[in-house]
Amino acid sequence: MFKTYPLFSPEYYMTEALKEAQKAYDRDEVPVGAVVVCNQTIIARAHNLTETLHDVTAHAEMQAFTAASDYFGGKYLDECTLFVTLEPCAMCAGAAFWAQLGGLIYAAADDKRGYSLINSPLLHPKTEVASGILAEESRKLLQDFFKRKRV
């Protein structure tokens, strides 16, 4: 069901994040997924688990940061890029700041709770940001989820 993209392309990694989002969808969680990439290798994968864990801190990004830090045995992720299917919220952007995240690439913008709506810089100044990669696929998954919720 997921399209195939060239290995190591941004679309390739975002598709892996979308696969995580699909896992969230299948668990009746708001479908957001993330992967952390370092030296072209995916070192962490996570999806939103706030309902399953009854824990507002269990956003995909937060779990991905924790897992990536665990992989390194260090708390800084300045050599890593986070691919996430939805624009991070203030909490997740705040965590990215502390991790000194190297790169952030998100698919769909979050017009309600996205960190870019905040009138102060939340990310670390060194974090490079890109967005819009497979945004349509991410939005569709989110729309399907909320449509199903309303039925």
Next chain:
Amino acid sequence: MFKTYPLFSPEYYMTEALKEAQKAYDRDEVPVGAVVVCNQTIIARAHNLTETLHDVTAHAEMQAFTAASDYFGGKYLDECTLFVTLEPCAMCAGAAFWAQLGGLIYAAADDKRGYSLINSPLLHPKTEVASGILAEESRKLLQDFFKRKRV
């Protein structure tokens, strides 16, 4: 070493948060501690563990939210008050938003990374905020920590 205050007073709960901060200090962690109070009862205690866990998300507040949610088996903390020895950062304020935290009481202000420096509201509109309770004690612990670090 901690002064005794009347049971259920703000100073009583903040002293319990300071005891958590002292535990962080003793582990060579930036000394910040927190307790979550519901119906006058402390339902969660936590202290900063970012170095020990190599995890930037392991702020005292985040762990306290996770523990309190676990206690309730639900993710909302609208009947709870967080007592924390230092003003929360953007990440922790963002988490407090999602938890719809009922009350936030912090001791010392954080002039570098405090959420109140951000030019947009990060907390939930229903969260009642107070500050300054035992601020001097909290500041002293932080100053001692950083002074020790510089030696």
